Amino acid sequence: MSRVHVTCTINGDPAEFLCDGGQTLLDALRDEVGLTGAKEGCGTGDCGACSIVMDGRLLCSCLVLAPEADGRNISTVEGMATGDDLHPLQQCFLEGAALQCGVCTPGFLVAAKALLDRNPDPDETEIRYGLAGNLCRCTGYDKIVRAVQAAAQTMNES
Amino acid sequence: MLSAMKYASPTTVAEAVDLLGSEPDARVYAGATDLIPQIRAGRPEPTVMVDLKRIARLCAISSNGSTHTVGAATPTADICAHDGLAAAFPGLVEASGLIGSDQIQSRSSWGGNLANASPAADTPPSLIVNDARAVIAGPGGERTVAAADVATGPGTTSLGPGEIIVEFELDEPPARTADAYLRLIPRTEMDIAVVGAAARVTLDGDGRVAAAAIALGAVAPTVVRVPDAEAALIGNEPAGDALAAVEAAAAAATNPIDDKRGTVAYRRQVAGVLARRAVSIAAERAARQGGQS
Numbered sequence: 046m047s048r049v050h051v052t053c054t055i056n057g058d059p060a061e062f063l064c065d066g067g068q069t070l071l072d073a074l075r076d077e078v079g080l081t082g083a084k085e086g087c088g089t090g091d092c093g094a095c096s097i098v099m100d101g102r103l104l105c106s107c108l109v110l111a112p113e114a115d116g117r118n119i120s121t122v123e124g125m126a127t128g129d130d131l132h133p134l135q136q137c138f139l140e141g142a143a144l145q146c147g148v149c150t151p152g153f154l155v156a157a158k159a160l161l162d163r164n165p166d167p168d169e170t171e172i173r174y175g176l177a178g179n180l181c182r183c184t185g186y187d188k189i190v191r192a193v194q195a196a197a198q199t200m201n202e203s
Numbered sequence: 204m205l206s207a208m209k210y211a212s213p214t215t216v217a218e219a220v221d222l223l224g225s226e227p228d229a230r231v232y233a234g235a236t237d238l239i240p241q242i243r244a245g246r247p248e249p250t251v252m253v254d255l256k257r258i259a260r261l262c263a264i265s266s267n268g269s270t271h272t273v274g275a276a277t278p279t280a281d282i283c284a285h286d287g288l289a290a291a292f293p294g295l296v297e298a299s300g301l302i303g304s305d306q307i308q309s310r311s312s313w314g315g316n317l318a319n320a321s322p323a324a325d326t327p328p329s330l331i332v333n334d335a336r337a338v339i340a341g342p343g344g345e346r347t348v349a350a351a352d353v354a355t356g357p358g359t360t361s362l363g364p365g366e367i368i369v370e371f372e373l374d375e376p377p378a379r380t381a382d383a384y385l386r387l388i389p390r391t392e393m394d395i396a397v398v399g400a401a402a403r404v405t406l407d408g409d410g411r412v413a414a415a416a417i418a419l420g421a422v423a424p425t426v427v428r429v430p431d432a433e434a435a436l437i438g439n440e441p442a443g444d445a446l447a448a449v450e451a452a453a454a455a456a457t458n459p460i461d462d463k464r465g466t467v468a469y470r471r472q473v474a475g476v477l478a479r480r481a482v483s484i485a486a487e488r489a490a491r492q493g494g495q496s
Contacts, residue, residue, distance in 0.1 A: 049210065065207075065208075066207075066208045066209045066210040066252070067207060067208030067209075067210070067248065067252070069239070088240075088243055089239075089240035089243065090236050090239075090240065090303070090306065090307060091393070093304065093306055096306055102278070102280070102309035103305050103306050103309055104306050104309040104310055105306045105307070107239070108234075108235050108236055108239050108240075108310060109235070110208075110210055110232065110235070110252060110254075112210040112212070113210070113212070113254060113256075115212075156305065156306070159305070160305070174392060175305060177304050177305075177391075177392035177393050178303065178304020178305055178306040178307065178393065179304075
Protein backbone atom coordinates (compact mmCIF):
# COMPACT_ATOMS: atom_id res chain seq x y z
CA MET A 46 0.00 0.00 0.00
CA SER A 47 1.07 3.58 -0.49
CA ARG A 48 3.02 5.30 2.19
CA VAL A 49 2.05 8.57 3.83
CA HIS A 50 4.09 11.68 3.13
CA VAL A 51 4.56 13.77 6.26
CA THR A 52 5.91 17.33 6.25
CA CYS A 53 6.73 18.86 9.61
CA THR A 54 9.32 20.77 11.59
CA ILE A 55 11.82 18.82 13.69
CA ASN A 56 14.09 20.68 16.10
CA GLY A 57 13.55 23.90 14.18
CA ASP A 58 14.34 22.53 10.74
CA PRO A 59 11.86 21.63 8.00
CA ALA A 60 11.60 17.86 7.66
CA GLU A 61 9.71 15.34 5.60
CA PHE A 62 9.46 11.59 5.68
CA LEU A 63 7.41 8.67 4.38
CA CYS A 64 5.69 6.40 6.85
CA ASP A 65 3.02 3.71 7.07
CA GLY A 66 -0.42 4.76 8.23
CA GLY A 67 -0.14 2.66 11.34
CA GLN A 68 3.48 3.40 12.16
CA THR A 69 4.10 5.12 15.46
CA LEU A 70 5.83 8.49 15.50
CA LEU A 71 8.53 6.89 17.65
CA ASP A 72 9.28 4.31 14.96
CA ALA A 73 9.16 6.95 12.22
CA LEU A 74 11.56 9.25 14.07
CA ARG A 75 13.97 6.39 14.63
CA ASP A 76 13.64 4.42 11.39
CA GLU A 77 12.60 6.99 8.77
CA VAL A 78 14.21 10.20 10.07
CA GLY A 79 17.22 8.64 11.80
CA LEU A 80 16.73 10.35 15.14
CA THR A 81 17.37 7.56 17.61
CA GLY A 82 17.39 9.61 20.81
CA ALA A 83 13.82 8.70 21.70
CA LYS A 84 13.78 5.10 22.92
CA GLU A 85 11.13 2.41 23.04
CA GLY A 86 10.82 1.15 26.60
CA CYS A 87 7.35 -0.14 27.28
CA GLY A 88 5.53 0.85 24.08
CA THR A 89 2.42 1.58 26.13
CA GLY A 90 2.93 5.12 27.42
CA ASP A 91 4.05 4.14 30.90
CA CYS A 92 7.83 4.66 30.89
CA GLY A 93 8.39 7.95 29.05
CA ALA A 94 11.59 6.82 27.30
CA CYS A 95 10.05 7.95 23.99
CA SER A 96 9.11 11.44 25.27
CA ILE A 97 9.05 14.23 22.70
CA VAL A 98 7.34 17.61 22.45
CA MET A 99 4.82 18.18 19.66
CA ASP A 100 3.27 21.63 19.24
CA GLY A 101 4.30 22.49 22.77
CA ARG A 102 2.90 19.34 24.36
CA LEU A 103 5.04 16.72 26.07
CA LEU A 104 3.93 13.28 24.97
CA CYS A 105 4.92 9.67 24.47
CA SER A 106 5.76 9.23 20.80
CA CYS A 107 4.94 5.51 21.06
CA LEU A 108 1.26 6.48 21.47
CA VAL A 109 1.18 8.78 18.44
CA LEU A 110 0.65 7.62 14.87
CA ALA A 111 3.30 9.12 12.62
CA PRO A 112 0.88 10.67 10.07
CA GLU A 113 -0.47 12.82 12.88
CA ALA A 114 2.82 14.75 12.82
CA ASP A 115 1.96 16.35 9.46
CA GLY A 116 2.23 20.13 9.84
CA ARG A 117 3.35 19.82 13.46
CA ASN A 118 6.37 21.23 15.24
CA ILE A 119 8.40 18.49 16.93
CA SER A 120 11.22 18.77 19.44
CA THR A 121 13.38 15.79 20.41
CA VAL A 122 16.39 15.35 22.65
CA GLU A 123 18.62 15.87 19.59
CA GLY A 124 17.52 19.50 19.53
CA MET A 125 18.50 20.33 23.10
CA ALA A 126 22.19 21.06 22.65
CA THR A 127 23.36 24.05 20.62
CA GLY A 128 26.20 22.68 18.53
CA ASP A 129 28.77 21.43 21.04
CA ASP A 130 27.20 23.41 23.88
CA LEU A 131 25.08 21.11 25.99
CA HIS A 132 21.79 22.30 27.41
CA PRO A 133 22.12 23.05 31.17
CA LEU A 134 20.03 19.96 31.88
CA GLN A 135 22.37 17.78 29.85
CA GLN A 136 25.41 19.36 31.52
CA CYS A 137 23.94 18.85 35.00
CA PHE A 138 22.96 15.24 34.26
CA LEU A 139 26.55 14.67 33.13
CA GLU A 140 28.19 16.40 36.08
CA GLY A 141 25.80 14.88 38.61
CA ALA A 142 26.05 11.33 37.20
CA ALA A 143 22.27 11.38 36.85
CA LEU A 144 22.30 8.34 34.63
CA GLN A 145 23.42 4.76 34.87
CA CYS A 146 22.55 2.67 31.80
CA GLY A 147 21.25 5.78 29.99
CA VAL A 148 18.24 4.34 28.17
CA CYS A 149 15.76 6.52 30.06
CA THR A 150 17.96 9.63 29.88
CA PRO A 151 16.68 11.21 26.63
CA GLY A 152 13.11 10.92 27.88
CA PHE A 153 14.00 12.38 31.25
CA LEU A 154 15.82 15.28 29.57
CA VAL A 155 12.90 16.09 27.28
CA ALA A 156 10.39 15.82 30.15
CA ALA A 157 12.57 17.86 32.48
CA LYS A 158 12.95 20.58 29.85
CA ALA A 159 9.18 20.66 29.38
CA LEU A 160 8.79 20.94 33.14
CA LEU A 161 11.29 23.83 33.44
CA ASP A 162 9.78 25.61 30.42
CA ARG A 163 6.46 25.61 32.30
CA ASN A 164 7.79 26.07 35.83
CA PRO A 165 11.33 27.53 35.94
CA ASP A 166 11.71 27.07 39.71
CA PRO A 167 10.05 23.82 40.75
CA ASP A 168 10.45 22.40 44.24
CA GLU A 169 11.44 18.76 44.73
CA THR A 170 7.84 17.57 44.95
CA GLU A 171 6.96 19.35 41.72
CA ILE A 172 9.97 17.79 40.00
CA ARG A 173 9.05 14.30 41.21
CA TYR A 174 5.44 14.67 40.05
CA GLY A 175 6.55 16.36 36.83
CA LEU A 176 8.81 13.40 36.04
CA ALA A 177 6.37 10.72 37.25
CA GLY A 178 5.79 9.68 33.64
CA ASN A 179 9.43 8.70 33.24
CA LEU A 180 10.77 5.46 34.65
CA CYS A 181 14.44 4.70 35.39
CA ARG A 182 15.07 0.99 35.71
CA CYS A 183 18.39 1.66 37.40
CA THR A 184 16.37 3.64 39.99
CA GLY A 185 18.67 6.63 39.83
CA TYR A 186 15.85 9.00 40.67
CA ASP A 187 17.58 10.94 43.41
CA LYS A 188 20.48 12.06 41.23
CA ILE A 189 18.05 12.90 38.44
CA VAL A 190 16.04 15.15 40.75
CA ARG A 191 19.24 16.82 41.99
CA ALA A 192 20.40 17.38 38.41
CA VAL A 193 17.12 19.04 37.48
CA GLN A 194 17.37 21.25 40.56
CA ALA A 195 20.93 22.21 39.62
CA ALA A 196 19.93 22.93 36.03
CA ALA A 197 17.03 25.09 37.16
CA GLN A 198 19.41 27.07 39.36
CA THR A 199 21.91 27.48 36.50
CA MET A 200 19.20 28.60 34.09
CA ASN A 201 17.68 31.05 36.57
CA GLU A 202 21.08 32.62 37.30
CA SER A 203 22.04 33.12 33.66
CA MET B 204 3.17 -3.49 13.94
CA LEU B 205 0.19 -1.39 13.00
CA SER B 206 1.49 -1.09 9.47
CA ALA B 207 -1.61 -2.02 7.49
CA MET B 208 -3.81 0.68 8.95
CA LYS B 209 -4.86 3.79 7.14
CA TYR B 210 -4.99 7.14 8.90
CA ALA B 211 -7.58 9.87 8.30
CA SER B 212 -7.78 13.31 9.86
CA PRO B 213 -11.18 14.89 9.17
CA THR B 214 -11.76 18.53 10.10
CA THR B 215 -15.54 18.38 10.53
CA VAL B 216 -17.85 16.17 12.58
CA ALA B 217 -19.82 15.21 9.45
CA GLU B 218 -16.65 14.06 7.69
CA ALA B 219 -15.64 11.99 10.73
CA VAL B 220 -19.03 10.30 10.89
CA ASP B 221 -18.85 9.51 7.16
CA LEU B 222 -15.37 8.02 7.56
CA LEU B 223 -16.42 5.89 10.53
CA GLY B 224 -19.34 4.58 8.48
CA SER B 225 -17.21 3.92 5.40
CA GLU B 226 -15.46 0.79 6.69
CA PRO B 227 -16.64 -1.74 9.26
CA ASP B 228 -13.38 -1.71 11.18
CA ALA B 229 -12.83 2.04 11.31
CA ARG B 230 -11.99 3.24 14.78
CA VAL B 231 -11.97 6.55 16.56
CA TYR B 232 -8.43 7.74 17.23
CA ALA B 233 -8.23 10.52 19.81
CA GLY B 234 -5.61 10.37 22.58
CA ALA B 235 -5.07 6.66 21.83
CA THR B 236 -3.53 6.19 25.27
CA ASP B 237 -5.61 3.04 25.69
CA LEU B 238 -6.22 2.18 22.03
CA ILE B 239 -2.60 1.71 20.94
CA PRO B 240 -1.67 -0.43 23.98
CA GLN B 241 -4.80 -2.54 23.34
CA ILE B 242 -3.76 -3.14 19.73
CA ARG B 243 -0.23 -3.97 20.82
CA ALA B 244 -1.69 -6.46 23.27
CA GLY B 245 -3.36 -8.32 20.43
CA ARG B 246 -6.71 -6.64 19.86
CA PRO B 247 -7.53 -6.71 16.12
CA GLU B 248 -6.13 -3.80 14.14
CA PRO B 249 -8.65 -1.30 12.81
CA THR B 250 -8.54 -0.75 9.06
CA VAL B 251 -8.81 3.03 9.43
CA MET B 252 -7.90 5.27 12.33
CA VAL B 253 -10.11 8.36 12.29
CA ASP B 254 -8.24 11.11 14.14
CA LEU B 255 -10.72 13.48 15.82
CA LYS B 256 -8.18 16.00 17.07
CA ARG B 257 -8.21 18.25 13.98
CA ILE B 258 -11.92 18.94 14.43
CA ALA B 259 -12.00 22.31 16.20
CA ARG B 260 -15.28 21.57 18.00
CA LEU B 261 -13.83 18.49 19.65
CA CYS B 262 -10.92 20.39 21.19
CA ALA B 263 -12.62 23.62 22.31
CA ILE B 264 -13.62 24.91 25.75
CA SER B 265 -16.30 27.59 25.92
CA SER B 266 -18.97 29.01 28.20
CA ASN B 267 -22.01 31.18 27.58
CA GLY B 268 -22.42 31.98 31.27
CA SER B 269 -25.02 29.32 31.96
CA THR B 270 -23.53 26.30 30.16
CA HIS B 271 -19.92 25.17 29.84
CA THR B 272 -19.06 23.22 26.68
CA VAL B 273 -15.94 21.08 26.50
CA GLY B 274 -14.88 19.25 23.34
CA ALA B 275 -14.71 15.49 23.86
CA ALA B 276 -11.07 15.25 22.71
CA THR B 277 -9.83 18.32 24.60
CA PRO B 278 -6.60 17.29 26.37
CA THR B 279 -7.04 17.11 30.14
CA ALA B 280 -3.92 19.31 30.40
CA ASP B 281 -5.99 22.11 28.83
CA ILE B 282 -8.93 21.38 31.13
CA CYS B 283 -6.67 21.57 34.18
CA ALA B 284 -5.24 24.90 33.00
CA HIS B 285 -8.70 26.43 32.50
CA ASP B 286 -9.60 28.81 35.33
CA GLY B 287 -13.31 28.90 34.53
CA LEU B 288 -13.68 25.13 34.72
CA ALA B 289 -11.57 24.91 37.88
CA ALA B 290 -13.78 27.50 39.57
CA ALA B 291 -17.06 25.87 38.59
CA PHE B 292 -16.09 22.19 38.88
CA PRO B 293 -13.01 21.83 41.11
CA GLY B 294 -13.58 18.13 41.69
CA LEU B 295 -14.06 17.32 38.03
CA VAL B 296 -10.87 19.21 37.21
CA GLU B 297 -9.01 17.34 39.98
CA ALA B 298 -10.22 14.04 38.56
CA SER B 299 -9.05 15.14 35.10
CA GLY B 300 -5.58 15.93 36.45
CA LEU B 301 -5.23 12.49 38.04
CA ILE B 302 -5.19 10.68 34.69
CA GLY B 303 -1.65 9.45 34.07
CA SER B 304 1.56 11.45 33.69
CA ASP B 305 2.18 14.85 32.10
CA GLN B 306 2.79 12.93 28.87
CA ILE B 307 -0.63 11.28 29.12
CA GLN B 308 -2.30 14.55 30.17
CA SER B 309 -1.35 15.93 26.73
CA ARG B 310 -3.55 13.26 25.13
CA SER B 311 -6.20 12.06 27.61
CA SER B 312 -9.71 13.49 27.33
CA TRP B 313 -13.16 13.23 28.88
CA GLY B 314 -14.54 11.65 25.71
CA GLY B 315 -11.88 8.97 25.66
CA ASN B 316 -12.10 8.37 29.38
CA LEU B 317 -15.86 7.83 29.10
CA ALA B 318 -15.99 5.93 25.80
CA ASN B 319 -13.13 3.61 26.75
CA ALA B 320 -15.54 2.52 29.50
CA SER B 321 -13.00 1.34 32.05
CA PRO B 322 -14.82 0.84 35.36
CA ALA B 323 -11.85 2.56 37.06
CA ALA B 324 -11.89 5.70 34.89
CA ASP B 325 -11.40 8.85 36.95
CA THR B 326 -13.58 11.46 35.28
CA PRO B 327 -16.94 9.67 34.77
CA PRO B 328 -17.98 9.80 38.47
CA SER B 329 -17.32 13.55 38.50
CA LEU B 330 -19.04 14.10 35.13
CA ILE B 331 -22.05 12.23 36.53
CA VAL B 332 -22.38 14.15 39.84
CA ASN B 333 -22.27 17.35 37.80
CA ASP B 334 -25.08 16.09 35.52
CA ALA B 335 -22.86 16.38 32.44
CA ARG B 336 -24.50 15.73 29.10
CA ALA B 337 -22.73 14.11 26.17
CA VAL B 338 -23.51 15.43 22.70
CA ILE B 339 -23.23 12.45 20.36
CA ALA B 340 -23.02 12.65 16.56
CA GLY B 341 -23.71 9.77 14.22
CA PRO B 342 -25.24 8.81 10.90
CA GLY B 343 -28.66 9.87 12.22
CA GLY B 344 -27.54 13.34 13.30
CA GLU B 345 -26.86 14.59 16.80
CA ARG B 346 -28.41 13.54 20.09
CA THR B 347 -27.73 14.55 23.68
CA VAL B 348 -27.68 12.03 26.52
CA ALA B 349 -26.69 12.04 30.17
CA ALA B 350 -23.01 11.18 30.59
CA ALA B 351 -24.25 8.53 33.03
CA ASP B 352 -25.92 6.68 30.14
CA VAL B 353 -22.84 6.27 27.91
CA ALA B 354 -20.93 3.41 29.57
CA THR B 355 -22.93 0.18 29.87
CA GLY B 356 -20.25 -2.19 31.18
CA PRO B 357 -16.49 -2.75 31.11
CA GLY B 358 -15.42 -1.70 27.60
CA THR B 359 -19.00 -1.36 26.31
CA THR B 360 -21.06 1.77 25.63
CA SER B 361 -24.44 2.85 24.32
CA LEU B 362 -22.76 4.51 21.32
CA GLY B 363 -24.15 3.14 18.06
CA PRO B 364 -22.13 2.26 14.95
CA GLY B 365 -20.41 5.34 13.57
CA GLU B 366 -21.29 7.47 16.59
CA ILE B 367 -18.79 9.71 18.37
CA ILE B 368 -18.97 11.91 21.46
CA VAL B 369 -18.55 15.46 20.15
CA GLU B 370 -18.62 17.50 23.34
CA PHE B 371 -19.85 17.69 26.90
CA GLU B 372 -22.27 20.25 28.30
CA LEU B 373 -22.26 21.21 31.96
CA ASP B 374 -24.65 23.72 33.49
CA GLU B 375 -23.07 26.41 35.67
CA PRO B 376 -23.67 25.17 39.23
CA PRO B 377 -26.15 27.00 41.45
CA ALA B 378 -24.93 29.15 44.36
CA ARG B 379 -23.27 27.42 47.34
CA THR B 380 -22.47 24.36 45.22
CA ALA B 381 -19.17 22.56 44.80
CA ASP B 382 -17.79 19.13 43.96
CA ALA B 383 -14.81 17.02 45.00
CA TYR B 384 -13.14 13.83 43.80
CA LEU B 385 -10.92 11.48 45.77
CA ARG B 386 -9.12 8.42 44.49
CA LEU B 387 -7.13 5.71 46.21
CA ILE B 388 -4.26 4.10 44.32
CA PRO B 389 -1.50 1.88 45.70
CA ARG B 390 1.16 4.54 44.98
CA THR B 391 1.21 8.32 44.67
CA GLU B 392 1.14 8.60 40.86
CA MET B 393 0.63 6.59 37.70
CA ASP B 394 -1.79 3.91 38.80
CA ILE B 395 -5.42 2.89 38.37
CA ALA B 396 -8.09 3.62 40.95
CA VAL B 397 -8.82 1.04 43.64
CA VAL B 398 -11.79 3.27 44.41
CA GLY B 399 -12.80 6.71 43.15
CA ALA B 400 -15.45 8.83 44.83
CA ALA B 401 -17.08 11.99 43.48
CA ALA B 402 -19.48 14.18 45.43
CA ARG B 403 -21.32 17.37 44.71
CA VAL B 404 -23.11 19.31 47.44
CA THR B 405 -25.42 22.33 47.41
CA LEU B 406 -25.92 24.04 50.76
CA ASP B 407 -28.88 26.20 51.79
CA GLY B 408 -28.43 29.54 53.54
CA ASP B 409 -28.26 27.79 56.94
CA GLY B 410 -25.46 25.41 55.97
CA ARG B 411 -27.73 22.40 55.52
CA VAL B 412 -27.54 20.21 52.43
CA ALA B 413 -30.14 21.22 49.85
CA ALA B 414 -28.93 18.86 47.09
CA ALA B 415 -26.32 16.13 46.89
CA ALA B 416 -24.93 13.74 44.31
CA ILE B 417 -22.48 10.94 45.06
CA ALA B 418 -20.94 8.57 42.52
CA LEU B 419 -18.33 5.85 42.92
CA GLY B 420 -15.85 4.46 40.38
CA ALA B 421 -13.91 1.18 40.27
CA VAL B 422 -16.35 -0.64 42.58
CA ALA B 423 -18.77 -2.06 39.98
CA PRO B 424 -18.93 -2.66 36.21
CA THR B 425 -20.09 0.94 35.73
CA VAL B 426 -20.19 4.06 37.90
CA VAL B 427 -22.49 3.64 40.92
CA ARG B 428 -24.73 6.44 42.14
CA VAL B 429 -25.56 6.27 45.85
CA PRO B 430 -29.12 7.63 46.31
CA ASP B 431 -29.32 6.41 49.92
CA ALA B 432 -26.28 8.49 50.81
CA GLU B 433 -27.68 11.49 48.96
CA ALA B 434 -31.01 11.17 50.79
CA ALA B 435 -29.24 10.91 54.15
CA LEU B 436 -27.65 14.33 53.58
CA ILE B 437 -30.69 16.32 52.47
CA GLY B 438 -31.89 18.72 55.15
CA ASN B 439 -28.94 17.96 57.43
CA GLU B 440 -25.62 19.61 58.12
CA PRO B 441 -22.87 17.65 56.36
CA ALA B 442 -21.45 16.28 59.62
CA GLY B 443 -21.88 13.64 62.31
CA ASP B 444 -24.64 11.12 61.75
CA ALA B 445 -25.32 12.31 58.21
CA LEU B 446 -21.72 11.61 57.19
CA ALA B 447 -21.78 8.26 58.97
CA ALA B 448 -24.89 7.40 56.94
CA VAL B 449 -23.07 8.45 53.74
CA GLU B 450 -20.19 6.14 54.58
CA ALA B 451 -22.44 3.18 55.31
CA ALA B 452 -24.64 3.71 52.25
CA ALA B 453 -21.63 4.11 49.92
CA ALA B 454 -20.02 0.92 51.18
CA ALA B 455 -23.31 -0.94 50.78
CA ALA B 456 -23.82 0.32 47.22
CA THR B 457 -20.62 -1.24 45.90
CA ASN B 458 -20.28 -4.43 43.90
CA PRO B 459 -16.51 -4.68 43.61
CA ILE B 460 -14.05 -7.25 42.31
CA ASP B 461 -11.06 -8.86 44.01
CA ASP B 462 -7.83 -8.11 42.21
CA LYS B 463 -4.19 -7.25 42.83
CA ARG B 464 -5.14 -3.69 43.77
CA GLY B 465 -7.64 -4.62 46.48
CA THR B 466 -10.04 -7.17 47.88
CA VAL B 467 -13.82 -6.86 47.88
CA ALA B 468 -13.86 -6.05 51.62
CA TYR B 469 -11.11 -3.45 51.24
CA ARG B 470 -12.80 -1.74 48.29
CA ARG B 471 -16.12 -1.61 50.16
CA GLN B 472 -14.56 0.00 53.20
CA VAL B 473 -12.49 2.47 51.19
CA ALA B 474 -15.54 3.42 49.10
CA GLY B 475 -17.38 4.44 52.27
CA VAL B 476 -14.45 6.43 53.62
CA LEU B 477 -13.72 8.24 50.35
CA ALA B 478 -17.41 9.06 49.80
CA ARG B 479 -17.62 10.58 53.28
CA ARG B 480 -14.44 12.61 52.77
CA ALA B 481 -15.46 13.76 49.30
CA VAL B 482 -18.78 15.01 50.68
CA SER B 483 -16.94 16.89 53.44
CA ILE B 484 -14.56 18.56 51.00
CA ALA B 485 -17.36 19.47 48.59
CA ALA B 486 -19.40 20.91 51.48
CA GLU B 487 -16.45 22.97 52.75
CA ARG B 488 -15.93 24.38 49.28
CA ALA B 489 -19.64 25.15 48.93
CA ALA B 490 -19.64 26.89 52.32
CA ARG B 491 -16.67 29.05 51.33
CA GLN B 492 -18.54 30.12 48.20
CA GLY B 493 -21.55 31.01 50.34
CA GLY B 494 -19.46 33.44 52.35
CA GLN B 495 -18.71 35.40 49.20
CA SER B 496 -22.23 35.58 47.83
